[in-house]
Amino acid sequence: MKKIVVTGGAGFIGSHLVDRLLEEGNGVVVLDNLTTGRRENLEVHKGNSKLQIIEHNVISPIDLKGISQIYHLACPASPIHYQAYPIQTLKTNFLGTLNMLELAQKNSASFLLASTSEIYGDPLEHPQNESYKGNVNTVGPRSCYDEGKRVAEALAYEFKQEGVAVKVVRIFNTYGPRMNFEDGRVVSNFVLQALQNKPITIYGDGRQSRSFCYISDLVDGLQKMMNTKEFFGPVNLGNPQELTVFEIAKEIVKLTGSKSKIEFKDLPVDDPTKRKPDITLAKKKLGFTPKIFLEEGLKNIIDDFKARLA
Numbered sequence: 001m002k003k004i005v006v007t008g009g010a011g012f013i014g015s016h017l018v019d020r021l022l023e024e025g026n027g028v029v030v031l032d033n034l035t036t037g038r039r040e041n042l043e044v045h046k047g048n049s050k051l052q053i054i055e056h057n058v059i060s061p062i063d064l065k066g067i068s069q070i071y072h073l074a075c076p077a078s079p080i081h082y083q084a085y086p087i088q089t090l091k092t093n094f095l096g097t098l099n100m101l102e103l104a105q106k107n108s109a110s111f112l113l114a115s116t117s118e119i120y121g122d123p124l125e126h127p128q129n130e131s132y133k134g135n136v137n138t139v140g141p142r143s144c145y146d147e148g149k150r151v152a153e154a155l156a157y158e159f160k161q162e163g164v165a166v167k168v169v170r171i172f173n174t175y176g177p178r179m180n181f182e183d184g185r186v187v188s189n190f191v192l193q194a195l196q197n198k199p200i201t202i203y204g205d206g207r208q209s210r211s212f213c214y215i216s217d218l219v220d221g222l223q224k225m226m227n228t229k230e231f232f233g234p235v236n237l238g239n240p241q242e243l244t245v246f247e248i249a250k251e252i253v254k255l256t257g258s259k260s261k262i263e264f265k266d267l268p269v270d271d272p273t274k275r276k277p278d279i280t281l282a283k284k285k286l287g288f289t290p291k292i293f294l295e296e297g298l299k300n301i302i303d304d305f306k307a308r309l310a
Contacts, residue, residue, distance in 0.1 A: 172238025
């Protein structure tokens with residue numbers, strides 16, 4: 001049995017990863033300050049002696065022993081949340097990543113950094129592969145997250161030079177059950193609005209594109225990357241099935257049988273107009289291929305949102 005730390009383990013992605021790790025018989029320590037994570041996401045494991053939940057902010061060091069792996073997922077990931085806490089977001093990405101890398105170093109543990117497609121900014125290359133250096137505004141409303149993740153990658157690289165078994169993944173848009181109703185992301189916004197027969201809000205003209213990866217596929221990728229040998233990355237994890245935001249809205253209206261109308265509003269500053277991962281490297285190095293495509297995944301999140309609204 002491994003003892004595995006998951007920072008941000010009460011969040012959307014983190015809790016699904018915790019599910020998988022516990023199913024495999026591992027001991028899991030969740031570190032989460034519950035700013036955006038929710039204890040309800042881990043309620044199914046109540047009473048499981050293999051799970052320890054520590055309410056802790058990773059910007060402060062913590063001493064844990066016997067750790068074999070650290071998945072560092074802690075950080076607000078939706079624009080609404082990280083723009084509400086910009087300095088906290090930067091501290092989480094710098095100090096939090098530094099503290100977790102030092103913990104990995106002390107324990108001779110493997111360390112996986114959950115970076116993001118946002119490090120590519122509003123890309124001038126399409127699709128985006130790992131060699132693309134990005135088009136990021138360092139002083140814009142999204143910079144606390146984009147630049148925070150870029151410095152986190154730099155820290156990970158330097159600890160790799162000191163012998164820590166570091167891996168870096170760049171996560172593209174992910175969706176599925178347990179998404180926060182209020183996170184302001186495309187899929188969760190549209191599903192919630194459609195189920196309540198409220199106007200579906202599209203920012204911009206709707207022609208901007210996104211590529212959505214279902215949560216179980218992403219968890220597969222995270223585990224494959226953690227358990228691969230001698231591959232640092234960074235590597236893109238996502239689903240290259242690309243759709244316009246307008247197409248996604250229409251699909252959600254159809255699947256929910258909603259009476260919602262579509263409304264258009266101004267596109268926020270620095271919001272990317274294109275986003276599609278090139279996953280050639282992930283296929284080659286990890287054998288990673290997404291299995292769940294949009295209609296099936298949307299049906300699952302719609303069912304989840306219906307149950308939670310009820």
